[in-house]
Amino acid sequence: MANLTGLAAVGNPNPNKSFEVVQPPSDSISSLCFSPKGNYLVATSWDNQVRCWEIMKSGATFGSMPKASTSHEQPVLCSTWKDDGTTVFSGGCDKQVKMWPLMAGGQAVTVAMHDAPVKEVAWIPQMNVLVTGSWDKTLKYWDTRQPNPVHTQQLPDRCYALTVNHPLMVVGTADRNLIVFNLQNPQAEFKRITSPLKYQTRCVAAFPDQQGFLVGSIEGRVGVHHLDDSQQSKNFTFKCHREGNEIYSVNALNFHPVHHTFATSGSDGAFNFWDKDSKQRLKAMSRCTQPIPCSSFNNDGSLFAYAVSYDWSKGAENHNPATAKNYIFLHVPQDTEVKGKPRIGTGGRK
Structure with a gap:
């Protein structure tokens, strides 16, 4: 750990020369999401705060302005x-x-409650409902005008990850369960799959065409899974976020909204862009000095936001909020980084 600490102290926190968002959270950053309608970025943090910035473009540069914040009790x-x-x-x-x-x-007003921490939230516009996943082993659907959930779905274990691209919803829980829902029949499991990855699920992302999903785990590996039994031959897993014998968690998976390639962000402090169809890595970015716990594309894919902060993978004892600085960066993806490439032969390169 001494090496890592030294690296964090002297290394460059921004090796990819990204634009830095001003007034970042004072503790680890847990989620990032862009407005679907414009360049407003929201971040949640272990400092109990939810913050929003307006992202503005001036020529080739981007700036940020804090817009508002609200707080939770924890x-x-x-x-x-x-x-x-x-x-x-x-x-x-x-x-x-x-x-x-x-x-x-x-x-801010409370619109949903669970019996344990809430790990995932998603708004489903086609149903006008909010879905919430918790460590209390339930998934709940809410009409936000009513105090009680419309439906409570029991999960096999604690909810760790959730992705929605209507009508497809996939929930990743503890013990490597992946539960697939068809939201045209939201009160019944469509399919339950054991993760193709051997270790704990960290993130899931529905394909843009709703035909399958990605799953990322703590062992620096991503699974590409198709739902249709006739497409099973297209399923594969690949290694990423590894250096020598060091293996890092895949913390976030984000599909590009236009090109449908995707980004992985990891505890190694790197983010990479991939094309699942040609099975190629399009671009590997330089490692930051701390993990990347979360990331997000904006609505047209012209910006990629990523947080650089502690991700708790080494426990609370290795986290010192007094000395660990937290960053949110904005990367401007180039076409070469996010546009898919034609397939090479049959296997492609990993």
Whole structure:
């Protein structure tokens, strides 16, 4: 650990020359999400805060301006926007989900409750419902105008990850369960799969065409999984976020909204861009001095936001909030980094 600490102290926190977001959170950053309607970025943090910045472009450079913030009683773990870009939902260790009418300048109100921390939230515009996943081993659907959930779905274990691309929803839980839902029949499991990865699930991402999903784990590996039995031959896993014998967690998976390639962000402090169809890595970025716990593309894919902060993978004893600085950076993806490439032969390169 001494080496790592030294590296963090003297290394360059921004080796990719990204634009730095001003006034970042004062503790580890747990989620990032862009407004679906514009360049407003929300971050949640272990400092109990939910913050929003307006991201502005001036020529070839980007700047940021803090817009508003709201708070929970305990660390905040997840966030999502309503599809109209007016409202933010956030959930966390206070077992609550808050609805924050950010663009109207309103106060956050509690709209959902669980019996344990809330790990994931997603808004489903086609159903006008909020879905929340918790460590209490339930998934709940909410009409935010009503105090009680519309439906409570029991999960086999604690919810660790969630992705929605209607009608597809995939929930990753402890013990490597992946539960697939068809949201046209949201009260029944469509399929339950054991993760193709041998270790704990950290993140999932539905394919843009809803035909399958990605899953990332703590062992520096990603699985590409198709739902249709006739497509099983297209399933594969690949290694990433590794250096020599060091293996790092894959913390985030983000599909590009236009090109449908994807980014992985890891505890090694790197983010990479990939094309699942040609099985190629499009671009490997330089490692930052701390892990990347979360990341997000904006609505048109012209910006990629990523956090650089402690990710708790080495426990609370190795975290010193007084000395660890937290960053949010904005990377401008180049076409060569995010545009898919034609397949090479049959196997492609990894």
